[in-house]
Amino acid sequence: xxxxxxxxxxxxxxxxxxxxxxxxxxxxxxxxxxxxxxxxxxxxxxxxxxxxxxxxxxxxxxxxxxxxxxxxxxxxxxxxxxxxxxxxxxxxxxxxxxxxxxxxxxxxxxxxxxxxxxxxxxxxxxxxxxxxxxxxxxxxxxxxxxxxxxxxxxxxxxxxxxxxxxxxxxxxxxxxxxxxxxxxxxxxxxxxxxxx
Numbered sequence: 001x002x003x004x005x006x007x008x009x010x011x012x013x014x015x016x017x018x019x020x021x022x023x024x025x026x027x028x029x030x031x032x033x034x035x036x037x038x039x040x041x042x043x044x045x046x047x048x049x050x051x052x053x054x055x056x057x058x059x060x061x062x063x064x065x066x067x068x069x070x071x072x073x074x075x076x077x078x079x080x081x082x083x084x085x086x087x088x089x090x091x092x093x094x095x096x097x098x099x100x101x102x103x104x105x106x107x108x109x110x111x112x113x114x115x116x117x118x119x120x121x122x123x124x125x126x127x128x129x130x131x132x133x134x135x136x137x138x139x140x141x142x143x144x145x146x147x148x149x150x151x152x153x154x155x156x157x158x159x160x161x162x163x164x165x166x167x168x169x170x171x172x173x174x175x176x177x178x179x180x181x182x183x184x185x186x187x188x189x190x191x192x193x194x195x196x
């Protein structure tokens with residue numbers, strides 16, 4: 001089993017996604033040094049991953065002869081499986097990039113709605129503001145100044161919100177754009193039967 005780590009990065013090298021991609025194959029002694037490994041499909045791979053999980057729970061040291069044999073062929077085995085690892089990584093990279101773009105679009109739309117709702121609330125408060133009420137009995141100078149400052153702030157804030165409606169959703173969308181990716185082989189795992 002060849003394991004590779006796929007990492008996708010966004011703006012400012014922010015890590016957007018990371019996963020381990022396995023590529024499994026059946027390894028046999030016969031003609032091993034002459035025939036390349038062939039990657040298993042989905043069903044065979046599931047079986048191998050299940051076997052690996054069980055083997056890790058009850059790990060034993062392989063025979064010395066197996067270690068020597070595997071070391072001689074490890075570089076070739078990794079080379080045999082690397083093209084499939086790259087192909088799978090390319091597929092995952094494309095799928096994850098699409099998923100991230102959809103997620104960015106949903107978050108951008110939600111943020112735009114939130115900003116627009118805030119704009120509606122402030123505009124409503126501004127429309128309901130009556131400066132003549134500030135002169136009613138029982139309203140002291142501090143409260144009057146505070147209400148006037150609120151009214152002034154609302155005008156400023158409405159202008160800011162108009163810019164935010166344009167900029168912030170676009171910023172959120174951009175934060176989910178895949179700008180770089182990296183695939184690195186991180187390990188080669190052999191499952192060796194107990195009987196050998």
